[in-house]
Amino acid sequence: MARVIVSNDVPTRFAALIHDALERDTLVALSGGSTILALLDALGPSLPRTGTIAQVDERLVEPGSPEANWTHLGPVLTGRGPALLPMVDADALTPADLATLATEDPATVPKLADRLAARYGAQLESRPTWGLVHLGIGADGHTASLFPGSPGLDASGLVTPNHDPSGHNRHWRLSLTRDALARFETQVIVALGASKATIVAAALGGADLPVVHVTRDDTIWLLDSAAASALDPSIVSHDG
Structure with a gap:
């Protein structure tokens, strides 16, 4: 059964999990979205100089675009200790690749997405110990840019090109697959705020999301009191 933790200080609790995973020299993967930005300040000025921080998902947009997750994650994490592994490495892109990302040309984006997914999967495969993966949850129950009806939900391998079939979320994506997410020793879903209460309760109630x-039966759900407000109190443990 999932472990549901409600904390008065989610960022500090989350930071402790990240530090522990890096100290054990493992792979840590972080999702994009607004929640992770609220958590990063709690990591402190330095991190263990061991382990690797990778990404769970990324939009296929120009490097440096405000819509790219790494635009926000990279500057905060660079020079703080662990090795970093961005999904879309600007140094590995050709001029043609950059043009594809700039225009999001539907004729060339899928081929580039396939190549980047294969490259990232090979990089992840070289990491022997997969420690912790951080996940979020969207209002439609998506995580890791795996949306309802998304082709990536049934993909094999470690990394898959992906998109939202509903069209509500723009851009092609790269996402870790279900098989990749299952490799991590620890899965942590973080949800903050009352706007997440309904979807958190639906997910923990076993809805088709x-x-x-x-995720797994042993996934940790790390919530603030607002995000947990629609849950049966009997399934919740409190941590400060």
Whole structure:
């Protein structure tokens, strides 16, 4: 059964999990989205000089675009200790690749996405110990940019090109697959705020949602009191 933790200080609790995973020299993967930005300040000025921080998902947009997750993660993490592994490495892109990302040309984006997914999967495969993966949850129950009806939900391998079939979320994505997410010793879903209460309760109630299909019975749900407000108190443990 999932472990549901409600904390008065989610960022500090989350930071402790990240530090522990890096101190054990493991792979840590972080999702994009607004929640992770609220958590990063709690990591402190330095991190263990061991382990690797990778990404769970990324939009296929120009490097440096405000819509790229790494635009926000990279500057905060660079020079703080662990090795970093961005999904879309600007140094590995050709001029043609950059043009594809700039225009999001539907004729060339899928081929580039396939190549980047294969490259990232090979990089992840070289990491022997997969420690912790951080996941979020969207209002539609998506996680890791795996949306309802998304082709990536049934993909094999470690990394898959992906998109939202509903069209509500723009851009092609790269996402870790269900198989990749299952390799991590620890899965942690973080949800903050009352706007997440309904979808968190639905997911923990076993609703047919992407996040339910790609997580496990031992997944940790780290919530603030607002995000947990629709849950049965009997399934919740409090941590400060």
